[in-house]
Amino acid sequence: MQEPTGRSSKRLPKASMQAQVADELRQMIISGELQPRSSLSEMALSETFGVSRTPIREALKQLQTEGLVEIRPRVGTFVAVPSHRDVAELFQMKELLEGAAARLLALRGRVPETERLRSVMAEADKATQAGDTERYGQLVHEFHELIVVGADNGKLEAHYRTLMNQLAYARLVRTALAQPGRLSESDREHHQVLDLILAKDGNGAERMMREHVRRSHQALLAGWDAEDDASSETTRRA
Structure with a gap:
């Protein structure tokens, strides 16, 4: 499983937690830091960003809407691979x-x-x-x-x-x-x-x-x- 590296936990303002997490994950995917098919663990991301799993989950849903993330129920969440x-x-x-x-x-x-x-x-x-x-x-x-x-x-x-x-x-x-x-x-x-x-x-x-x-x-x-x-x-x- 590939997760963000080199990032220390950080506290984000509650009102913008989801937006900031989504933005950083978006840039990591676009730049290639997170490779296609990489597994995205809510728990690991929660620890990395220093926030609860709720804003992580909502950020991942947003990225799924944008076509960057694929959420497979009962399987996991992954960086999307466009056909x-x-x-x-x-x-x-x-x-x-x-x-x-x-x-x-x-x-x-x-x-x-x-x-x-x-x-x-x-x-x-x-x-x-x-x-x-x-x-x-x-x-x-x-x-x-x-x-x-x-x-x-x-x-x-x-x-x-x-x-x-x-x-x-x-x-x-x-x-x-x-x-x-x-x-x-x-x-x-x-x-x-x-x-x-x-x-x-x-x-x-x-x-x-x-x-x-x-x-x-x-x-x-x-x-x-x-x-x-x-x-x-x-x-x-x-």
Whole structure:
């Protein structure tokens, strides 16, 4: 059973116990600190967070609603493992939302987010040249985040954040970027999206962003296939 490590018990204000526990567990799942299929014990989590089991139970129910946790009656609670179909559907929504965000940002013209995107891409270029997939993965998140925030549409942003939580995206980015050539391809695609945004070409920015998301999904699927092949080979040799 995998439980949070390196955390000392802490007292949380009663009014926000559930929200704070849910938020921290959510981040641990999204970041990959809690791996898919990890068992989540109410008792262990209660000790870790220094709260009763009631806010733990309610936080887990909230995360189940978000698609991050699976509660199996009389069996246990586990970090959810989305199926290939789940991920495909989520990527379809990601494509729509991020495409729309790129178009809306392009129509706004020069705003603080576009200037920050320039800086992010300069850093991303350095990470690409150094082959630093860990740093580049962090910049991928910032790049997409800036475009969504820069769209200046609260409803779109709210739906996007729910979607990204369900995807546990940081984990998926690492798998996609591990594919040969994907790091430089992704960097080039980001530049194309940004160029179209800066040119105020809303339709072009949306089209390129949607293409980028589709290619990222394809790289992820290739990574999963490679992992499955490696697992099958290990089983065969055992």
